[in-house]
Amino acid sequence: MRRKRTMPEQLEKKLEELKSTNESELFDSLDDNEAALRKTFTSCSDLMVRKFHVFDSIPCMLVFLEVLVDINRLNDGFLIPLMAQETVQFDSPAQIIERLQSKLVPIVKANIIDKMNDAAQHIVKGETLLFVQSCKQAITLNIPDPMHRELQEPNMEAVIRGPRLGFIEKLDINMALIRHRIRTPQLKMEKMSIGSVSQTDIAIAYIENRAPQTVIDEIKKRLAAIEMDSILESGYIEELISEHPYSPFPVIQSTQRPDSVSASLIEGKVAILSDGTPMVLIAPITLWYGFQTVEDYYMNFIFATMLRWLRYLFAFLALCLPSIYVAITTFHNEMLPTSLALSLAAAREVVPFPAMLETLIMEVTFEALREAGVRLPRPVGQTISIVGALVIGQAAVQAGIISAPIVIIVSLTGIASFLIPHPGMSQAVSILRFPMILLAGTFGLYGLSAVLLAILIHLVNLRSFGVLYLSPLAPVNFSGLKDVLVRVPWSSMKKRQQYLQQKRELENK
Template sequence: MDFFKKMRKRPSKQRSKVEQINQSILNSEALLKASLEDNIQYIKQMLGNSSDMVIREIRIGDEGQFKAGIFYIDGLVDTQSVQNFILESLMLNIHTYQNHLQSSHQNVIQLLKDYILAVGDIKDVTELSSLFTSLLSGDVILLLDGYDQGLTISMRGGETRGVMESTTETVIRGPKEGFTENLRSNTALIRRRIKSPKLWVEPKQIGRVTKTDVAIMYIDGIVNGKVVEEVRRRLDRIDIDGILESGYIEELIQDKTYSPFPTIYYSERPDVIAAELLEGKVAILVDGTPIVLVVPALFISFIQAAEDYYQRSDISTLIRLLRFFSILIALLGPSLYIAITTFHQEMIPTSLLISLAAQREGVPFPAFIEALMMEMAFEILREASLRMPKAVGQAISIVGTLVIGTAAVDAGIVSAAMVIVVAITAISSFILPSSAASMSVRMIRFPMMALAASFGLFGILVGFIALILHLCSLRSFGVPYMSPIGPFILDDNKDTFIRVPWGKMFSRPRLISQKNNRREQHSSQNPGRNDK
């Protein structure tokens, strides 16, 4: 038995030693060597002789007096640009500077950088950790024999998904563009909408293994500097081996972990992110995902849709009020039905009460169990339709709902009224523009049903008050989650339950943008109206 314990311990010790060696190799003290052959063997060894690693050795100069090595990962770089702007420049166009190359006092690396390479983004590299980070990020590495210094050349490319319409936030009127998985494409989509030198981008790399590129975007002069500092601090304290999607960062930097409500807003639309930046918020973009995070997040942000600002204010106000009403139905619909049919039958008209009693005559379960079974069945069908292939997912959700609902009523397991209530509740939850807000409502619906089954309308009232108190206690990066409703700010309520015309919204949210909170100067005349 002791022998097997020793055998189990031995691999862990060996792995720890290997990890220490790799860490010591990749730390900032490990520098490039002057020998090109040594560097080539070292890079091959560290990458395990991977098949996607391309190493091209060439000779520079008319007499081939300089030996150079070009390193890149196949699939991460634009190979056509490598041939046109690096290989062609080094092998064909370098004879123009032959006299400079023959001069012993000239630094060949600097000569290549300043005169020969027709590439915009070139940086020096001397540390192995920086070399591997750039190489695995899609840059081309150029090393010369006899020099312990190299160049990283930006040639990032490869196969990426193009700009397409957002699949999760569709609109009838408005831009159709959506973010992609490429970080630079996403920043460019935002810059196309905000052509201001005050739009700043701060790069970061998070993840000990993945080295994921992360960008912080904000508009200087509008954003609150304390929020930016808090974002930097929370991102810098992340210590994890890998970041594969923005959801990792969302969970690691959120204010409240155990809360059904998200304290970080996210979107897949560039126009929505641009509008949030103009409000004074901070955007966090992650390479490899089309979902962009926005902080601080307010509760009202999850209720607002992009199309609210492209339609006229009266139409947007009507739709937004309908949206708030749908939220109440999605949250309290089954609970009210359970409470009224179980404890408060006197609130139901006599004819309707007789009809409901006749429907429930053969149902063996109480209203709470009946509603719980129907809600669980619908949630299962919803998740199944999302995971199924698109060709059959929609058909399964529709057919499954109709067949199960009809069969359950005919079998006497549930009443027809309960099927109607669950269906209206499900349809109301789909009206929410944010999937995160819809998920929160779906989660809270079940505790509210339990309170209604236990205490009736009094239980619903207590649960609703507890919900409001919880919402008012939340903060997102120092900003109250329920603002401008709580604390109540009259000027900022022009874009909460209603949306006033653009000519009346002169200021940005006061608690978010504290430097430049004037959106436009007040004008007593409407520029679109001719009084003459």
């Protein structure tokens, strides 16, 4: 005897038939829509379904994720007033939806959807869906729970002078921080979602007629080409859209400071904001932005120029000082004054390791101590890293394992690396320091010169979204040099540097 299909089996068959397409329509039955959404959100204990009547006789249903919605606002500002409406006669369900959206829903972001996959996407984004019996449409209500920390000073970038508010993990608030500083309708912010599982919201910010259109289009193209399950931090995006992912030098800048992003947008750059992280990406950039800070424009131009040259000098020392020491003490002792050469020889007399191995040991130890200081809890991290360096260094010198001069060299190198304001550039210098030590210990100053030449060739060939990495120094653009090697006074620099030359270059290709 043929068994009669029950209602759940009929609904399951209907869902299987509609599963082959991502554009399946909503059902006209509240029970069918509820069953379909519960099937989509199986084992989701935070999925809430609330059924009620409007106009005394019309069944409705709210569906939302409890942890993402402000329950108090939903109850007091929407549900209670809606259930208190008097009886009204309607000719069709479409009229009910239209009246609810236009007159009775006190929510600014209230849209109508008619696809099942759209319904699921709106729910996971923290929106509430309002279904009406006998209607194949639903209204989306944006009543999010304000889950975010308070605005505070950026912890990755020290603020000496300037605004002390930093970005947080909320995309809308980060967009508002930029809007407060650039109050023009030419500031455009385009949203999109990336990550097939995480569905991370990102925003592309730029100022129309300042940012090159070719750069904007290229950034959108690369973002659209990302195929990842999840994007949990802007570092994912930085690596995936980079033109040179294997280069140690950063071609995209990251910052927590809204004033830095605002200044970059005015210069004609593009910013990429990602939900869930306080780090904002800026592109395109050049090498020189790794040694500049936004505070250079807040202080006296003479002092700012001195600080820039100090950063350039100590960046060179952070890169080359250990390898120069190794090359000279190993191959080129005749370059040293006699008294200094005798002093170094006496200090190294009891050391059992060659200069190259001794330097590598100290550099690795210093990097390990610095990483330990970062990863440990903040109250004890700095203390342990500083005390550990002093105790280990002093004990190693007294034991004759290392010499006193190499402790001085490595300490100066560490201090020099701290003067580089952007972490990405500092990391590049730290990475390149090790092959330079190896080649300097193998071939002397010739090996060091070969590495520096290779780095220079690499920098000349680097591009950041079409912009040459060494511009405006290579090729030379004298109008741009006034904000690279020096910081000229504002009277000579009416506007921040813009990439007009690179814009013409890109558009002529």
